[in-house]
Amino acid sequence: MTPFLHTYARYPIELARGEGLRVQDEEGRWYLDGIAGIAVLALGHGHPKVKAAVHTQVDRLMHTSNLYNVGIQRELATVLSQLYGDAAVFFSNSGTEANEGAIKLVRKHHWRRGDPRHEVIVLDHAFHGRTLMSLAMTPKPAYQQGYDPLPQGVVVQEQHEAAAAVTDRTACVFVEPIQGEGGCRPIEVLPALREACDRHGALLVYDEIQCGLGRSGELVHSPAPDIRTLAKALGGGLPLGAIVAAPHLAETFQPGDHGTTFGGNPVACAAGLATLDTILADDLPARCVSMGARLRAGLQATGAPVTGRGLMQAAWTGGPAGPVVDAMRARGVLVCPAGGEAVRFLPPYTIDEGGIDELVDAFAGALREVRGGAAG
Numbered sequence: 001m002t003p004f005l006h007t008y009a010r011y012p013i014e015l016a017r018g019e020g021l022r023v024q025d026e027e028g029r030w031y032l033d034g035i036a037g038i039a040v041l042a043l044g045h046g047h048p049k050v051k052a053a054v055h056t057q058v059d060r061l062m063h064t065s066n067l068y069n070v071g072i073q074r075e076l077a078t079v080l081s082q083l084y085g086d087a088a089v090f091f092s093n094s095g096t097e098a099n100e101g102a103i104k105l106v107r108k109h110h111w112r113r114g115d116p117r118h119e120v121i122v123l124d125h126a127f128h129g130r131t132l133m134s135l136a137m138t139p140k141p142a143y144q145q146g147y148d149p150l151p152q153g154v155v156v157q158e159q160h161e162a163a164a165a166v167t168d169r170t171a172c173v174f175v176e177p178i179q180g181e182g183g184c185r186p187i188e189v190l191p192a193l194r195e196a197c198d199r200h201g202a203l204l205v206y207d208e209i210q211c212g213l214g215r216s217g218e219l220v221h222s223p224a225p226d227i228r229t230l231a232k233a234l235g236g237g238l239p240l241g242a243i244v245a246a247p248h249l250a251e252t253f254q255p256g257d258h259g260t261t262f263g264g265n266p267v268a269c270a271a272g273l274a275t276l277d278t279i280l281a282d283d284l285p286a287r288c289v290s291m292g293a294r295l296r297a298g299l300q301a302t303g304a305p306v307t308g309r310g311l312m313q314a315a316w317t318g319g320p321a322g323p324v325v326d327a328m329r330a331r332g333v334l335v336c337p338a339g340g341e342a343v344r345f346l347p348p349y350t351i352d353e354g355g356i357d358e359l360v361d362a363f364a365g366a367l368r369e370v371r372g373g374a375a376g
Helices: 047-058 071-083 096-110 132-136 159-165 189-200 267-281 285-302 322-330 353-375
Strands: 017-020 022-025 030-033 088-092 119-123 154-157 170-175 204-206 226-228 241-245 306-309 314-315 336-338 341-346
Touching: 030 353, 047 267, 071 088, 071 241, 071 267, 088 096, 096 132, 096 170, 096 204, 096 226, 119 159, 154 159, 159 170, 159 189, 170 189, 189 204, 226 353, 267 285, 285 306, 285 314, 285 353, 322 336, 322 341, 322 353
Parallel strands: 119 154, 119 170, 170 204, 204 226
Antiparallel strands: 017 022, 022 030, 088 241, 226 241, 306 314, 314 341, 336 341
16 A cells, blocks of 8 residues: 555656766666656756755755745845846745745735736646646646636636736736646747736736746746746755746735745755856856757657757657657656647756757657557
């Protein structure tokens, strides 16, 4: 009998260790990690700068509450603030928590202006999390089933109709610049959403939890939103999320309006600071562009349609992606589905040409195997 609640249909391997681009299962077999903990391990497994930062911080201080100043937390917040135009930062434990906090910030902003609004526009194929509000913003019936009543006020739009749907009732538009779970779909209407939000006094929120911090090849997605949410790559492998709010929202939250026990944990912030410093110092977003171009070209050569940008790509299989994922795992490469009929590739930013070619070869072989089996 499993000791877990049955929330995961886990793949039939147990991972025991990781080094660089690869992970090893308990039986000693090595795999190329083409999913990086679902976009978490931007620098791969066991990066020396991240490990050193974590070890140093563990020896110094593992936890304190946010009732006190935390130096390493302030250092990371300063880097993020400077990166995103003198922004104000709140640290959480996860992306879903960052999204929940962002909605609270949106509502408090309008309330303080004497114009309380709660309508949120999201796009079809979006994924924003699993808590009740973020689930209401994730228009996928299979995820929402059995959790009614979900919070009200969420309006789902196709991306090219979303700008026209913004009205004086809209509190915010919540959008992933590149949708992840929805199939690595780039959103092409961000300028139109920015203009519509400005015209109607709504806020624009970018969920950059999966696509942010350079994975798409863009370190700073534009036009600038009012709020960004970050997680995944931010923590370098440890749980860390962030709300990053533009200067005009810096005073919206006041003491007592929001909080967290573990958010901004010193060890997670140390890992995050080492990760972000490395991304910036080594110009890894540029590497995501070049390696992403090689990955895209290789995947397209198989005949599969490809969506995405940088090292956030999805290859569409024309049928359920699960069998292709399984066949790739049998070939020693780990990936995961997206959008039901797409195989998602989210390797570490540090992947090299050989690693890209290994991903492509495994996908090509798996696709031939699955299609051949289906034909037979």
